[in-house]
Amino acid sequence: MIATGKAVVVPGTNVDTDILYPGIYLNIDDPELMKPYLFEGLDPSLRDQLVGDTVLVVSENFGMGSSREHVPLAMKASGVRCVVGSSFARIFYRNCINLALPAISCPQAAEAAKAGSEISVDAAAGTVTVDGREFSAAPVPPFMLEMLERGGLIPWAQHKLARS
Amino acid sequence: MGYTVTEKILLAHSDADHVEPGQVVMVRCDVVLANDVTGPLAFRQMEKMGASEVFDPAKIVMVADHFAPAKDERSAILIKRLKEWSLAHGVVFYDQGRGGIEHTLLVQEGLVLPGSVIVGGDSHTCTHGAMGAFSSGLGSTDIAYCLAFGEFWQVVPGTIQVTVSGEKGRFVTGKDVILAVIAQIGAGGGTGNVLEFVGAGAQALSIDERLAVSNLAVEAGSDTGIFPADEKTAAYLDGRTDKSWEPVHSDPDASYSRKLAIDLDRTGPLVAKPYNPENVVSVSEVAGTPIHQVVVGNCSNGTMTDLRQAAEMVKGKRVHERTRMIVVPATQKIYREAIAEGLIDILVEAGASVSTPTCGPCFGGHTGALAPGENSLATINRNFKGRSGSPDACVYLGNAFVAAAAAVAGEIIDPAEVVP
Numbered sequence: 196m197i198a199t200g201k202a203v204v205v206p207g208t209n210v211d212t213d214i215l216y217p218g219i220y221l222n223i224d225d226p227e228l229m230k231p232y233l234f235e236g237l238d239p240s241l242r243d244q245l246v247g248d249t250v251l252v253v254s255e256n257f258g259m260g261s262s263r264e265h266v267p268l269a270m271k272a273s274g275v276r277c278v279v280g281s282s283f284a285r286i287f288y289r290n291c292i293n294l295a296l297p298a299i300s301c302p303q304a305a306e307a308a309k310a311g312s313e314i315s316v317d318a319a320a321g322t323v324t325v326d327g328r329e330f331s332a333a334p335v336p337p338f339m340l341e342m343l344e345r346g347g348l349i350p351w352a353q354h355k356l357a358r359s
Numbered sequence: 360m361g362y363t364v365t366e367k368i369l370l371a372h373s374d375a376d377h378v379e380p381g382q383v384v385m386v387r388c389d390v391v392l393a394n395d396v397t398g399p400l401a402f403r404q405m406e407k408m409g410a411s412e413v414f415d416p417a418k419i420v421m422v423a424d425h426f427a428p429a430k431d432e433r434s435a436i437l438i439k440r441l442k443e444w445s446l447a448h449g450v451v452f453y454d455q456g457r458g459g460i461e462h463t464l465l466v467q468e469g470l471v472l473p474g475s476v477i478v479g480g481d482s483h484t485c486t487h488g489a490m491g492a493f494s495s496g497l498g499s500t501d502i503a504y505c506l507a508f509g510e511f512w513q514v515v516p517g518t519i520q521v522t523v524s525g526e527k528g529r530f531v532t533g534k535d536v537i538l539a540v541i542a543q544i545g546a547g548g549g550t551g552n553v554l555e556f557v558g559a560g561a562q563a564l565s566i567d568e569r570l571a572v573s574n575l576a577v578e579a580g581s582d583t584g585i586f587p588a589d590e591k592t593a594a595y596l597d598g599r600t601d602k603s604w605e606p607v608h609s610d611p612d613a614s615y616s617r618k619l620a621i622d623l624d625r626t627g628p629l630v631a632k633p634y635n636p637e638n639v640v641s642v643s644e645v646a647g648t649p650i651h652q653v654v655v656g657n658c659s660n661g662t663m664t665d666l667r668q669a670a671e672m673v674k675g676k677r678v679h680e681r682t683r684m685i686v687v688p689a690t691q692k693i694y695r696e697a698i699a700e701g702l703i704d705i706l707v708e709a710g711a712s713v714s715t716p717t718c719g720p721c722f723g724g725h726t727g728a729l730a731p732g733e734n735s736l737a738t739i740n741r742n743f744k745g746r747s748g749s750p751d752a753c754v755y756l757g758n759a760f761v762a763a764a765a766a767v768a769g770e771i772i773d774p775a776e777v778v779p
Contacts, residue, residue, distance in 0.1 A: 209635055211744075213746050214750070217745050221426075222395075222396065222426050236744055256580065259546055260482065263397075264498040264499045285550060289501060290501075338512060349404060353409055356409055356410060
């Protein structure tokens with residue numbers, strides 16, 4: 196699957212789930228209603244850059260902390276098509292894959308991207324293109340690639356139910 | 360090549376004929392857990408999957424603990440949905456006043472057995488590794504899949520072996536063991552791995568202290584923190600379960616991705632400074648920092664052991680006038696036991712406010728939020744920016760001795776100065 200969008204750079208290493216989406220808003224279970232609180236503890240003005248299709252550019256150990264799926268749900272609902280960074284915390288990474296939001300490890304691309312850069316990500320080919328420059332990403336394991344291509348865990352489950 | 364305890368558990372819960380780190384396997388669950396935040400979100404996802412039945416009602420537990428007692432209408436609706444869904448599907452539901460904080464509760468109720476697999480819609484599900492289980496936090500879509508099919512995809516993790524040696528000092532606890540580990544490997548240092556705790560120092564830890572250690576495994580990025588079951592585990596489970604279980608241990612020739620050593624003889628009480636649990640220093644390095652709120656409780660340190668430590672520090676003293684002290688027994692049973700033992704009276708007499716079991720003050724949800732400029736010393740597991748209220752507040756993490764000592768002194772202080 197290929198994801199494209201304008202870069203929104205989220206600064207800092209070890210960006211945790213609490214600053215991405217503070218705990219006080221966890222009693223919301225509709226993704227549309229989660230959107231106004233994304234990045235609330237980090238920099239609410241980042242939300243202003245979420246116009247049209249976007250690709251978040253992040254650093255190391257992004258998404259550490261809570262299992263709260265509110266973070267990738269609010270990202271998807273806000274038009275984020277992909278997250279490109281150096282490394283991801285486990286549960287955040289799982290949540291992204293399950294929601295068919297590619298989380299791609301490609302430190303060089305993350306380094307090269309500026310706010311507004313045009314980014315294109317080909318998860319299967321393992322490439323990230325930033326303003327025309329192509330970078331090699333860490334390969335996405337076959338299982339995760341299949342999950343992304345099927346549209347995430349919900350279609351995966353629908354398929355399993357249909358077969359049974 | 361032999362297997363680690365984690366590899367053995369995953370192998371026994373999958374259809375694979377061998378496992379190795381990096382491999383993706385479908386793993387069967389013995390317990391699936393969710394709460395009032397992650398449960399309703401999972402139910403939405405389960406509906407979208409088109410799944411109307413759960414895989415096995417006897418293996419599912421729902422606990423109202425995050426926004427319970429409901430802080431507002433929206434929270435009340437989530438708890439109501441959790442309850443109604445649980446009744447409709449015939450699964451165990453712990454309402455407020457009947458259970459407590461999910462992780463302490465499940466262990467206390469004997470629902471977590473060595474060698475089992477438990478997943479929860481809460482990152483601190485890693486706590487159950489203290490019982491020799493593979494336990495891990497998952498998001499709500501994962502939990503939805505587990506509710507419907509009783510399995511989840513898992514990348515077989517590597518194992519970081521942590522050998523704990525030496526003897527704890529007077530005011531050193533399990534909390535300091537895990538803070539010392541996080542200090543060594545960093546907040547992302549355990550990613551793709553589990554922490555396995557071995558050695559005489561690990562075996563000497565009580566179950567309460569092991570819970571505190573395993574609870575913060577995710578703060579090092581690890582899938583879980585596991586204590587292979589021993590006689591302490593067996594003694595704890597005696598009378599709590601009538602199910603049979605077998606201890607699982609790593610083979611002598613198992614391979615580890617990394618080996619760490621923690622020497623308790625050289626470990627004093629520690630504090631993790633804002634805004635990352637890896638910012639670990641000795642208490643003396645931050646002594647004198649004014650503290651406006653102290654929290655003793657949550658899923659890492661709300662046990663009887665912690666309440667005894669807190670009561671010992673404040674007995675016959677007053678909480679400093681600058682400071683508010685909040686104590687949260689982790690479960691209803693612990694609450695009653697603390698009353699019977701006189702601990703609650705000691706704490707209340709000193710000026711502490713004692714809360715019903717809830718996650719509220721830990722995650723900034725309710726009952727105990729911080730104002731800008733305030734500092735908290737809490738026995739919780741996260742000191743992220745804005746974790747417990749204002750992003751302009753600071754949370755310091757420490758054990759119950761250190762927290763209660765700060766409550767008395769109004770500043771961070773070596774507990775030995777409060778109770779010589």
